[in-house]
Amino acid sequence: MTRQSHVSLRPSLFCSALALGMLAQAHAPAVAATNWRIDPARTHIAFAIDAIGYPRTHGQFRQFVGRISVDFAHPDRSSVSFHVQSRSVDVGSAPFDDYLRSDAFLNSERFPSIDFVSNSVSKVDDHTVRVNGQLTLLGVTRPLTVDVAVEREAGGGQRLAFLAKTDIDRLEFGMNTGFPLVSRDVELVISSAAVEL
Amino acid sequence: MSPEARPERWSGTIVALHWAAGAVILGLIALGWIMVHGGLDSAATFDLYQRHKSWGFVALALTAGRLAARFASSSPQAPASARWERRLAASTQGALYLLTLCAILSGWLVVSASPLPVPTRFFDLFVIPNIAPPDPSLFAAAELAHRLSAWAIAALVALHVAGALKHHFVDGDDVLRRMLPRRRRA
Numbered sequence: 001m002t003r004q005s006h007v008s009l010r011p012s013l014f015c016s017a018l019a020l021g022m023l024a025q026a027h028a029p030a031v032a033a034t035n036w037r038i039d040p041a042r043t044h045i046a047f048a049i050d051a052i053g054y055p056r057t058h059g060q061f062r063q064f065v066g067r068i069s070v071d072f073a074h075p076d077r078s079s080v081s082f083h084v085q086s087r088s089v090d091v092g093s094a095p096f097d098d099y100l101r102s103d104a105f106l107n108s109e110r111f112p113s114i115d116f117v118s119n120s121v122s123k124v125d126d127h128t129v130r131v132n133g134q135l136t137l138l139g140v141t142r143p144l145t146v147d148v149a150v151e152r153e154a155g156g157g158q159r160l161a162f163l164a165k166t167d168i169d170r171l172e173f174g175m176n177t178g179f180p181l182v183s184r185d186v187e188l189v190i191s192s193a194a195v196e197l
Numbered sequence: 198m199s200p201e202a203r204p205e206r207w208s209g210t211i212v213a214l215h216w217a218a219g220a221v222i223l224g225l226i227a228l229g230w231i232m233v234h235g236g237l238d239s240a241a242t243f244d245l246y247q248r249h250k251s252w253g254f255v256a257l258a259l260t261a262g263r264l265a266a267r268f269a270s271s272s273p274q275a276p277a278s279a280r281w282e283r284r285l286a287a288s289t290q291g292a293l294y295l296l297t298l299c300a301i302l303s304g305w306l307v308v309s310a311s312p313l314p315v316p317t318r319f320f321d322l323f324v325i326p327n328i329a330p331p332d333p334s335l336f337a338a339a340e341l342a343h344r345l346s347a348w349a350i351a352a353l354v355a356l357h358v359a360g361a362l363k364h365h366f367v368d369g370d371d372v373l374r375r376m377l378p379r380r381r382r383a
Contacts (some may be wrong), residue, residue: 053233054239055237055238055244056239057239057240057243058239090238090240091240091243092238092240093240093241093243093244095243095244095247095318095321096239096243096244098238099243099315099316102316103276104314104315111238150377177314178312178313179312180312181312181313182310182313
């Protein structure tokens with residue numbers, strides 16, 4: 001099966017200064033902003049969910065718009081947002097995707113977008129930032145805090161890799177179908193990479 | 198019915214339905230085992246469940262057709278076997294009809310009463326309605342009945358095949374041949 005990645009990104013929105021001060025070089029000088037952009041090929045919004053008597057289901061959302069703005073000198077001014085098209089769900093089976101798009105789960109027709117918008121970003125340690133924000137799923141908005149691991153990558157040019165893992169409780173968003181046969185916790189794994197322009 | 202009025206062999210319709218239903222039912226048992234125990238990933242498992250459901254309704258149509266054809270036509274003369282053998286053969290065949298219907302209807306109940314209602318799309322053509330509302334205890338009971346009847350069918354098919362082979366190779370009669378497609382005359 002050929003999987004196509006349709007990632008809509010707005011490079012200009014990623015041109016905010018990336019605060020490496022939040023990361024390994026905590027005392028790097030707050031010089032002029034460095035421009036970065038997200039690498040669509042290395043950005044994955046993945047999820048996994050368990051069910052009794054059924055293999056763990058792994059999937060991804062293929063279409064989204066993401067914005068990451070990191071302020072070098074003022075970490076709290078950093079922000080992140082992702083707007084994910086719910087109908088782009090892909091678990092590797094077209095009939096399964098259709099079922100997940102139905103009103104049993106994502107209700108994509110009525111709720112085409114799953115949104116995460118940060119409220120605040122704080123530094124945890126040299127390799128981790130904590131992002132507090134709001135997740136909107138099925139029209140229900142709930143607070144979500146995610147720790148994001150950030151790594152500088154070696155190689156030509158400057159590269160940053162981001163990895164965020166968290167669990168959400170789907171029942172909080174009114175996604176009750178199949179519970180308790182299908183677990184309430186959905187694991188989210190969001191990985192991304194930013195490249196220096 | 199007098200022996201003279203009985204046909205020498207099963208009609209072409211009955212023969213065709215017999216082998217088609219046999220192939221579909223054995224295929225369903227194999228598919229059912231693989232989708233539950235095959236260790237496949239979630240997407241492949243989902244696809245196999247959908248196929249299993251569609252083929253289950255094919256089995257229902259074939260079984261209904263078999264019963265109708267069986268009642269509409271007369272059967273060939275029973276072979277000159279011992280009485281217990283004839284009784285065993287008749288009970289096995291009757292039980293296979295009953296268990297097939299039980300497996301299909303319990304499967305339909307499993308799908309209907311499941312706490313996770315996945316619509317049954319017959320080969321992606323149209324949706325087959327459910328016959329019960331979601332109900333965890335009915336779901337568990339139907340699942341047990343479905344599994345037990347599937348295993349019982351597998352065991353009885355083995356007995357049925359053993360009986361047919363015994364007729365053919367040990368007794369040397371035409372019990373198996375008259376259920377085979379008619380050969381064209383040269």
